[in-house]
Amino acid sequence: MNFPEDLWYSEDHEWLRIEDEANGVASVGITDFAQSELGEIVYVEVETVGDTLNAGEEFGTVEAVKTTSDLFMPVDGEVLEVNENLDNDPESVNNSPYNEGWIIKIKISGNVAEALAQLMKASEYKTSINA
Numbered sequence: 001m002n003f004p005e006d007l008w009y010s011e012d013h014e015w016l017r018i019e020d021e022a023n024g025v026a027s028v029g030i031t032d033f034a035q036s037e038l039g040e041i042v043y044v045e046v047e048t049v050g051d052t053l054n055a056g057e058e059f060g061t062v063e064a065v066k067t068t069s070d071l072f073m074p075v076d077g078e079v080l081e082v083n084e085n086l087d088n089d090p091e092s093v094n095n096s097p098y099n100e101g102w103i104i105k106i107k108i109s110g111n112v113a114e115a116l117a118q119l120m121k122a123s124e125y126k127t128s129i130n131a
Contacts, residue, residue, distance in 0.1 A: 001131055002032045004098055008116050009125035010074035012056070013037075015098065016119060024108035024115075028074060030062065032097050033129050038064040041093045044086040046071070046104055052078045055118060059104060062093065075115040077106040 007015045013034035017027045035041065046060035053059055053073045060071040060082075083102050085092065093101035108115045120128065 001036065002098065003122040003126055003131070005122045007098065007122065008074070008119035009122065009128075010055075010072065010119055011128065012072040012074070013129075014072060014074045016074045016116075017098075017102075018112070018116075019105065021112055024077070024112050025080070026075075026077075026106055026108055027102040028059075028104050028106055029097055029102040030071070030093060031125070033131065034069075035094050035097050035101075038062060038067060038069055040065045041090045044083075044090050044093065044103060046079070046082045048079045049082055049104075050079065052076075052109065055115075062103075071103065073106070074119055075106075076109040077115075078109070079104050080107055081105040 007017050013031045019025045041064050043063040048059045055075050057073050058070045059073050062069050
């Protein structure tokens with residue numbers, strides 16, 4: 001299982017990658033662990049573009065062959081964009097969870113460093129899932 005060191009991880013199995021630190025823009029997706037637990041992903045739904053949500057609030061859902069799982073904001077922020085490629089290629093969340101399978105881009109509310117302090121580094125996340 002892959003746990004990139006440059007990402008931040010939530011207890012809900014979302015990852016966050018800073019894309020533009022000066023403007024607080026980050027990409028968010030689900031971890032390799034989460035996609036492997038869900039199985040084959042067939043649909044990703046996000047209807048929160050333009051919404052400002054708090055950490056832990058639902059921003060969408062991922063539907064797999066056997067189950068549906070809610071997606072949660074890893075930090076406070078505004079949903080800026082959805083990965084439109086997931087409409088035709090939802091399995092990219094399985095095949096490339098940290099690259100082509102990103103789900104949303106957000107603008108982090110407030111201080112970026114304080115927001116990241118709420119999340120885990122790769123080593124902490126691995127420990128949390130006993131990997």
